[in-house]
Amino acid sequence: xxxxxxxxxxxxxxxxxxxxxxxxxxxxxxxxxxxxxxxxxxxxxxxxxxxxxxxxxxxxxxxxxxxxxxxxxxxxxxxxxxxxxxxxxxxxxxxxxxxxxxxxxxxxxxxxxxxxxxxxxxxxxxxxxxxxxxxxxxxxxxxxxxxxxxxxxxxxxxxxxxxxxxxxxxxxxxxxxxxxxxxxxxxxxxxxxxxxxxxxxxxxxxxxxxxxxxxxxxxxxxxxxxxxxxxxxxxxxxxxxxxxxxxxxxxxxxxxxxxxxxxxxxxxxxxxxxxxxxxxxxxxxxxxxxxxxxxxxxxxxxx
Amino acid sequence: xxxxxxxxxxxxxxxxxxxxxxxxxxxxxxxxxxxxxxxxxxxxxxxxxxxxxxxxxxxxxxxxxxxxxxxxxxxxxxxxxxxxxxxxxxxxxxxxxxxxxxxxxxxxxxxxxxxxxxxxxxxxxxxxxxxxxxxxxxxxxxxxxxxxxxxxxxxxxxxxxxxxxxxxxxxxxxxxxxxxxxxxxxxxxxxxxxxxxxxxxxxxxxxxxxxxxxxxxxxxxxxxxxxxxxxxxxxxxxxxxxxxxxxxxx
Numbered sequence: 190x191x192x193x194x195x196x197x198x199x200x201x202x203x204x205x206x207x208x209x210x211x212x213x214x215x216x217x218x219x220x221x222x223x224x225x226x227x228x229x230x231x232x233x234x235x236x237x238x239x240x241x242x243x244x245x246x247x248x249x250x251x252x253x254x255x256x257x258x259x260x261x262x263x264x265x266x267x268x269x270x271x272x273x274x275x276x277x278x279x280x281x282x283x284x285x286x287x288x289x290x291x292x293x294x295x296x297x298x299x300x301x302x303x304x305x306x307x308x309x310x311x312x313x314x315x316x317x318x319x320x321x322x323x324x325x326x327x328x329x330x331x332x333x334x335x336x337x338x339x340x341x342x343x344x345x346x347x348x349x350x351x352x353x354x355x356x357x358x359x360x361x362x363x364x365x366x367x368x369x370x371x372x373x374x375x376x377x378x379x380x381x382x383x384x385x386x387x388x389x390x391x392x393x394x395x396x397x398x399x400x401x402x403x404x405x406x407x408x409x410x411x412x413x414x415x416x417x418x419x420x421x422x423x424x425x426x427x428x429x430x431x432x433x434x435x436x437x438x439x440x441x442x443x444x445x446x447x448x449x450x451x452x453x454x455x456x457x458x459x460x461x462x463x464x465x466x467x468x469x470x471x472x473x474x475x476x477x478x479x480x481x482x483x484x485x486x487x488x489x490x491x492x
Numbered sequence: 493x494x495x496x497x498x499x500x501x502x503x504x505x506x507x508x509x510x511x512x513x514x515x516x517x518x519x520x521x522x523x524x525x526x527x528x529x530x531x532x533x534x535x536x537x538x539x540x541x542x543x544x545x546x547x548x549x550x551x552x553x554x555x556x557x558x559x560x561x562x563x564x565x566x567x568x569x570x571x572x573x574x575x576x577x578x579x580x581x582x583x584x585x586x587x588x589x590x591x592x593x594x595x596x597x598x599x600x601x602x603x604x605x606x607x608x609x610x611x612x613x614x615x616x617x618x619x620x621x622x623x624x625x626x627x628x629x630x631x632x633x634x635x636x637x638x639x640x641x642x643x644x645x646x647x648x649x650x651x652x653x654x655x656x657x658x659x660x661x662x663x664x665x666x667x668x669x670x671x672x673x674x675x676x677x678x679x680x681x682x683x684x685x686x687x688x689x690x691x692x693x694x695x696x697x698x699x700x701x702x703x704x705x706x707x708x709x710x711x712x713x714x715x716x717x718x719x720x721x722x723x724x725x726x727x728x729x730x731x732x733x734x735x736x737x738x739x740x741x742x
Contacts, residue, residue, distance in 0.1 A: 257530050284626075311628050368696065433516065446523060447521040473521040478517045479513070488516045488519065492520070492521045
């Protein structure tokens with residue numbers, strides 16, 4: 190139904206422009222298109238898996254991801270590339286070079302924003318800090334308080350990016366580190382309740398910053414079947430509003446397709462996670478119309 | 493006239509832009525698998541190459557020899573690989589512990605899940621320790637009360653996994669789950685304290701080994717498990733290990 194309305198409006202706009210004189214563009218609804226690409230839990234997988242691998246034979250590889258990302262950027266210049274954490278650990282590249290190559294490659298791929306996963310503390314918080322000069326992209330985390338650590342001021346709760354006049358707010362959420370990471374690794378990093386922080390963040394980004402798009406980079410995990418009340422992306426999605434997309438990580442969940450979830454305001458939004466090891470790339474396309482008509486609140490999500 | 497109209501309409505357009513709100517009308521989403529149909533961008537391969545070459549040289553260096561396949565699942569509640577790792581960590585950490593505290597470690601315990609690969613028969617290279625132990629875990633010694641050691645044994649029996657235990661242990665488990673335990677040939681004493689070697693990961697509550705939390709005393713060796721494995725393998729021409737009587741199921 191909503192999709193039909195959208196198609197109808199598009200057709201109307203197209204007719205108007207085709208008759209068009211000079212004055213017409215101001216009456217035409219301008220369309221905007223933002224593409225979000227994302228990875229999670231790449232775990233130092235720089236090269237593709239070997240042909241002999243039992244599960245992921247010949248999959249992944251950063252040099253191939255670059256080809257894919259570049260072709261999508263050619264299609265739509267208004268593209269963001271994001272990562273939901275656990276960039277470090279998993280191959281000797283990390284053990285020998287401490288994440289230097291991972292960050293350099295991500296910079297070359299022009300990643301825009303990433304959040305911090307538990308394994309990104311594997312060389313301790315200083316090990317992560319030491320590699321930051323190799324990262325030409327920003328880290329966001331809203332529920333890790335780094336005030337008393339070396340990361341203070343280097344990690345912001347959120348970042349706002351303007352693309353083609355579309356204001357995009359990206360905030361980060363990290364998993365509870367206690368019992369998952371040795372305290373001597375994360376030092377004085379303080380963990381704050383992700384749900385409360387997400388509710389705050391989405392309000393700030395939507396109501397105060399007037400973002401057109403709110404994206405959460407989460408390393409909380411998709412969902413915990415054996416502990417269904419534990420905070421996870423699905424629970425976060427249901428209990429918040431104004432978040433358009435949660436890009437998840439941590440649980441290495443290979444979803445068959447992105448998940449549509451109804452949020453606390455009874456609106457549909459998206460949760461996506463693309464497994465691990467750079468095997469998959471997530472792609473979400475947001476299409477906007479400019480208008481003053483409040484009644485056209487409807488949005489269609491196709492997965 | 494035409495120009496004025498253009499300026500006016502552009503003005504209208506800009507003013508309009510300021511006030512106009514963007515409405516999200518459609519979202520599409522998909523997951524794209526990266527496989528060999530995507531060509532490798534040569535610029536990226538060029539950046540990777542020097543790192544790769546350095547890593548390969550390092551990794552392919554032969555450090556020992558395995559006369560048979562050594563894995564973590566060839567026994568009941570113990571394994572040839574688990575025994576090898578628990579023993580070598582014990583030996584290597586005990587030297588450090590003795591030197592600094594003049595005491596001896598009583599035994600070591602690690603987790604089955606922490607062993608991430610097997611060792612295949614043949615040459616052993618630097619690659620093997622990385623595969624066995626990809627994590628940056630360090631060795632720690634905890635001083636536990638006899639009561640906590642009893643909790644450790646209960647966990648071990650209930651958990652039914654071949655969590656690596658060092659050769660200092662002789663644990664006989666009966667079908668009714670009762671047990672007899674000897675530590676260094678001495679009958680286990682509930683009133684004694686014991687020094688147990690484990691990893692910092694498990695000590696801080698990993699794998700729900702809660703008996704390691706809040707120990708009477710904690711000694712950090714600052715020696716990574718993987719480094720202990722590399723150092724030991726380098727010192728041995730041949731890796732020898734077997735199943736023995738450290739855990740016996742009655």
